[in-house]
Every structure is written in C-alpha cells, then in structure tokens.
Amino acid sequence: MSIDQDPIDPKGLIRESYRIDGITPEECRSIFLDWAISVPVGEDSLDHIRALLSRYRGDHADHPMTAVLSSALAPAKAARRRGGARARRA
Numbered sequence: 792m793s794i795d796q797d798p799i800d801p802k803g804l805i806r807e808s809y810r811i812d813g814i815t816p817e818e819c820r821s822i823f824l825d826w827a828i829s830v831p832v833g834e835d836s837l838d839h840i841r842a843l844l845s846r847y848r849g850d851h852a853d854h855p856m857t858a859v860l861s862s863a864l865a866p867a868k869a870a871r872r873r874g875g876a877r878a879r880r881a
Contacts (some may be wrong), residue, residue, distance in 0.1 A: 802829060808856045810846055816855040823859045840864055863866045 800806055804826045808819055818855045834870050851857050 799842050800826065802826070805843050805847070805856065805860075809851055809854060814855060816858065819856040819859045823856070825861065826861075837864065859870075 797803065797806070804822050804827075808814060808822045810819075827836060830839060840860050840863050844857065844864075846859050847854070847860075
C-alpha cells in the first residue's frame with residue numbers, strides 16, 4: 792500500500808465518482824458495488840460508509856453518490872417468501 796492510499800477507499804472509486812460531471816445514480820450504484828466488494832473481510836463496511844459520508848456529504852449533499860452511500864446505511868427490507876406450493880396452486 793502506498794503512503795497516499797486511502798484505507799477506506801483504496802482504489803479511489805468513491806473519490807473519483809465525486810469528480811465525474813454528470814454522473815448518474817445508476818453509475819454511482821455500480822461504482823459503489825465495486826467498492827463494496829473490495830472491502831476486506833472482517834472490516835465493517837458500515838463504518839467505512841459513515842466515514843465516506845462524513846468526508847463528502849458537506850460539499851456534495853446533492854450528489855448521487857451521497858444518496859447511494861446514505862441509502863446503504865438504511866436498514867434492509869425484510870425478505871418476503873415468493874413462490875412455493877401455495878403460489879403454484881393459485
């Protein structure tokens with residue numbers, strides 16, 4: 792790891808997303824997923840997301856990446872069972 796490398800955003804994906812003019816929410820979600828799968832096992836991704844929001848939200852409150860990061864902190868919706876025998880009889 793280089794001296795300048797950010798331990799929270801080692802590839803600079805989130806940082807660069809904030810520098811792209813006209814980036815869309817869909818592009819931000821794709822970048823976020825790439826970032827998320829790169830978080831090392833055993834590290835708390837929610838803590839990293841909070842740190843990223845703390846770093847960028849102030850100057851970029853209306854940026855689509857801020858919305859993506861914020862939604863990543865929201866509790867997941869409960870999964871619903873779909874299909875099964877009951878659905879096949881209907």
